[in-house]
Amino acid sequence: MTKKRISESTIHRLSLYLRALSVLEKESHETVSSKELAKREKLTPAQVRKDLSFFGSFGTRGLGYPVSDLKKQIASILGIDRLWKVALFGVGNIGSALVSYKEFSRQGFQIIKLFDNDQRKIGSNHKGIIISDIKDMEKELQEAQIEIAVIAVPATVAQYIVDDVVKAGIKAILNFAPINLKVPQDVYLRNENMSMELEYLSFALVNNHSQKRPKI
Amino acid sequence: MTKKRISESTIHRLSLYLRALSVLEKESHETVSSKELAKREKLTPAQVRKDLSFFGSFGTRGLGYPVSDLKKQIASILGIDRLWKVALFGVGNIGSALVSYKEFSRQGFQIIKLFDNDQRKIGSNHKGIIISDIKDMEKELQEAQIEIAVIAVPATVAQYIVDDVVKAGIKAILNFAPINLKVPQDVYLRNENMSMELEYLSFALVNNHSQKRPKI
DNA sequence: GAATGTGAAGGTTTTCACAGCA
DNA sequence: TGCTGTGAAAACCTTCACATTC
Numbered sequence: 001m002t003k004k005r006i007s008e009s010t011i012h013r014l015s016l017y018l019r020a021l022s023v024l025e026k027e028s029h030e031t032v033s034s035k036e037l038a039k040r041e042k043l044t045p046a047q048v049r050k051d052l053s054f055f056g057s058f059g060t061r062g063l064g065y066p067v068s069d070l071k072k073q074i075a076s077i078l079g080i081d082r083l084w085k086v087a088l089f090g091v092g093n094i095g096s097a098l099v100s101y102k103e104f105s106r107q108g109f110q111i112i113k114l115f116d117n118d119q120r121k122i123g124s125n126h127k128g129i130i131i132s133d134i135k136d137m138e139k140e141l142q143e144a145q146i147e148i149a150v151i152a153v154p155a156t157v158a159q160y161i162v163d164d165v166v167k168a169g170i171k172a173i174l175n176f177a178p179i180n181l182k183v184p185q186d187v188y189l190r191n192e193n194m195s196m197e198l199e200y201l202s203f204a205l206v207n208n209h210s211q212k213r214p215k216i
Numbered sequence: 217m218t219k220k221r222i223s224e225s226t227i228h229r230l231s232l233y234l235r236a237l238s239v240l241e242k243e244s245h246e247t248v249s250s251k252e253l254a255k256r257e258k259l260t261p262a263q264v265r266k267d268l269s270f271f272g273s274f275g276t277r278g279l280g281y282p283v284s285d286l287k288k289q290i291a292s293i294l295g296i297d298r299l300w301k302v303a304l305f306g307v308g309n310i311g312s313a314l315v316s317y318k319e320f321s322r323q324g325f326q327i328i329k330l331f332d333n334d335q336r337k338i339g340s341n342h343k344g345i346i347i348s349d350i351k352d353m354e355k356e357l358q359e360a361q362i363e364i365a366v367i368a369v370p371a372t373v374a375q376y377i378v379d380d381v382v383k384a385g386i387k388a389i390l391n392f393a394p395i396n397l398k399v400p401q402d403v404y405l406r407n408e409n410m411s412m413e414l415e416y417l418s419f420a421l422v423n424n425h426s427q428k429r430p431k432i
Numbered sequence: 433g434a435a436t437g438t439g440a441a442g443g444t445t446t447t448c449a450c451a452g453c454a
Numbered sequence: 455t456g457c458t459g460t461g462a463a464a465a466c467c468t469t470c471a472c473a474t475t476c
Contacts, residue, residue: 005426007445011419015412019394033457041396045457046447053459061453061458078415079422086414097313103394103411108418148417172417178235178319180257188420188427190413195319196231197406198302199294201364201388202324203227204404206295210221211404214447223467249435261435262469269437277436277475430469 010051014074016041017048021071033064044214080108087113087146087170089161090153091121091131094176098152099127113144117157134161138168148172155179226267230290232257233264237287249280260430296324303329303362303386305377306369307337307347310392314368315343329360333373350377354384364388371395 020040024032034045034052052058052065055077059065075081086104088095088111098104099111114126115134122133132140141149149165151158151173158177165173172188175181183189203209236256240248250261250268268274268281271293275281291297302320304311304327314320315327330342333350340347348356357365365381367374367389374393381389388404391397399405419425 011416012412015415059458062456079418093313093316097309100309107411109414172421174413188417192413195323197390197408198325199231200227200406201404202295205388275436278434
């Protein structure tokens, strides 16, 4: 377990392993080999072992990895062995879908605050949460002890909202607006650009782009 | 312009360049340097030039790249200088949000068919589109000349739907279900896993993970 | 002078291959 | 024997640096 920077891809793959391990657990497997885990997420066994080895030695030679234990370990590495309080900005199409997106809550992300600037929405109850005025965010974010903000407002206003979110002290932002947001160095920002993958598909279709698949 | 495999990252960055170029065009810029383009998408100038050079020589030394022309060129490379007919499976939370997601139509992806297996939804009109029974997909996909399928059904049934979609001859699938789908080699499959980025944020917060930013 | 296009260098990630252990 | 853990090698991707062109 060296002190090297962990790559983004490794972290993303941890999410995949976690997902596969949940299924394996449901299927009552006690242990799983890197080979099987790799197969279930279209990766290579070596990749799985290397990824896990950055964080420790979780397996047993000759046997494989203990499913439940490894699942717990990965959840702990990812920091999702706890609950995260999330606020969502923009209760439009995407925003409302995210509120009921089961996968978020399943991974411990609780959307407990909704913000909008539309007077018709403010004060109304959306799936059990009263929509707050975006103007009151600083106070409300602090009171509710929000740690992560999800941005689902139109691209035109996203930067303004983010500036305020940052001022309110939030250090982690997930952005769904198709725009490059500016945040200070100490704020984590990730973008979810849903049309990007469609564009990739378009490219692949038009260019017969060869797909990268493990050789195994 | 060599015949090397273009990397996934390069293609994703093309989407970013396109987005930045649209803004530049609106701001009435005639030309743009790799430096400026890089700045707008948090990349390096060298990266921009390298990416573009895989596809041709679009710039002028001493001047930069012509904004409108480059935009057209990239759209053409990505295959989005045309319309794509898309069918969406599963008109639930995510599904309905995607139907009205402006960024899709802006990039030429038209969702013109909706499928669900819920008898209460079938036959009803959703934002101008009649929801079809998932059982009729083969005939309907062919009649409507659908080329891309978007999967927004629950994870438990996603594989069955995809099997049918593949049987119906669709070669490109965008999957929103948090599950690893199996498709034949000649079918392009991309996954949109929205909780993955939240998990990354969680990891970053818990581990003070250093962010990768260009040194410029 | 300014900025592209691109080989070569440098860095990072993946894969290999095997020692080591249950 | 079976499968992990891991250095070393290979593959891949990014950055450098400069010749080239406008």
